[in-house]
Amino acid sequence: MWRVLPVFALLALALSGCSNSKVEMNVLDPHGSAGEKQLDLINWSFILMLAVFAVVTTIYIYVLIRYRKRKGIDRMPEQVHGNTVLEIVWTVIPIILLAILAVPTVSTTFDLSEKPKTKDAIRVVVTGHQYWWEFEYPDLGIKTAQELHIPVGRKVDLEIHGKDVLHSFWVPSLQGKTDVVPGRVNHMTLDADKPGVYQGKCAELCGAGHALMDFKVIASNDADFNKWVAEMKAPPAPVTTASEKKGEQLFQQNCMGCHAGINPNVQGPDLNKFGTRTTIAGVLPHDEQHLKQWLHNPQAVKPGALMPKINYLQPDEIQALTDYLMSRK
Template identity: 60%
Template sequence: MSRKGLWRILAVLALAMLVLAGCDSSKILPSDALNVLDPKGTAGEKSLDLIYFSIAIMLVVFAIVMAIFIYVLVKFRKREGVTLDRSKYKDHNTVLEIIWTVLPIAALVALAIPTVKYTFDLAEVPKGDDVLVVEVVGHQYWWEFKYPKQGFKTAQELHIPVGKKVHFKITGTDVLHAFWVPALGGKMDVIPGRVNELTLDAKKAGLYHGKCAELCGASHALMDFKVVAEEQADFDKWIAKMSAPPAPVVTAKEKQGEEIFNSSCIKCHAGMDPKREGPDLTKFGNRQSIAGILKYDEKNLKAWLKDPKSIKPGTKMEKFDFLNDQELDALTQYLMNRK
């Protein structure tokens, strides 16, 4: 390849980066959604400690190499009227060769010790009655969260108490995924037919964002979920609300929506039935988002029902374009009042 051709390729890449830098992703993710440098959990803090420690080692190595490089560059530079006498320089220096062999090994050992320790610490399964166990199931393209001790399940929205260990048992149903909450800790592979385990905690109440970190299809980038970390009292209230029977259907419009749901939706969203393909919508009205990426409101719910594949390409959810405006409004009201 000619030099001119290489410059053309570099120019195109630079232009592409400039265009992508201007893309607006705020409708999907907030600006701090993937911020791993401000951890709010034990696992995240230990990972950040390792990052800083490895950077410190690399900076020391870089400083030493650059100092030697600059020294050699200055001392042995070509100067007018000066001829370098190579005969007085040795071909090798045993002491120096030992030093630059031992130092990298020492640096690797220094980095390996805390890495191995943290790896075993984070892999240890917590015990005790105060440990919350959550079963995570990855689907294309949504997340299912089961609370076995509490006896219910939800989707796209994970609630955890602040200051307590949460032990996740993670598996999948279709393809490979990866469970990741950047602010709380590292990633864990989601493998169909296998259960992987991960322990996280949140030290501060707040809304944290989760992602799928394994390319899993057309809507991989949109396979998001929310983690709501709340104080124990608020978490207990949420548990009680999710465990209680759903609110009764009252208005005529809601009853019409219930009929539409039972005739068109229940096959894929049949509550606790393990054979269903879609998420449990029993308490859909308590969620903070739609499909994990849209703001929870009536307009977005209708847009999702009308044509979900335009929002999440490749989703198994079929569009409800056969409903007229009145029927769509009734179904929307019914779903939003399922609390």
């Protein structure tokens, strides 16, 4: 059995690089200043550890060859146990190496913890819920969910809150992890150096739906970002068709309590501009078929989701509710 273990180990290593994701999610290929600083620290740590490994391996091979058993020699090699000089040397060397590693680590940590000082920084309040993310732009009067829109080349100051349990906010291609703790406010600064869609994850086990607590950071140029801001601040398009009007009534009867803040004990995402999003619940494609799937049984899509089933509605009612939600643009 032990002979096949290396095969399985190599297979696991190969599969770890496989992904069907079409968005950026690579710590080793950063697209923001924070990610680049962290990569520099990773590279410095790797070089240091590689040097230590080379020295230790060299000494190990030398000892194997120099003190190997030879014919005609039965005595033990000279022992160095209790040698004060050697004890001091191999105690001091690791301390020096740790200090060499600690200085850039501490410096980078404090550097990344500083809030942006530029006046054009975007401020966003991030709230982690089970199992979705809320993004509020206090200075712009915008609130959305699952998609964080940012302008390329500008600092974004994230004020991170926790609503229920521990979470961890992580955008691998832009910035490292930041804990999301209920009752505590943490800060993160990130930016993007080129337009793109960057995958975000919850990096703290937070319940049954943890693996599906995804979000996206959508970085765009200033013109596209300003266009998105204008669209989000504009009132939703009026309902026009009979199906949309019926769906509006169903929404008011079944969904308003959680999604409009009427029920203080349960808070769902703001659906005011639901039709502009690119995903449903952060994990499903944004189309009518998957929206019906989500409405019918949210727990089947995202285990532990707090949204109740509304499978008691008739098919034509589900269609009307779907038409209404998709029209929210």
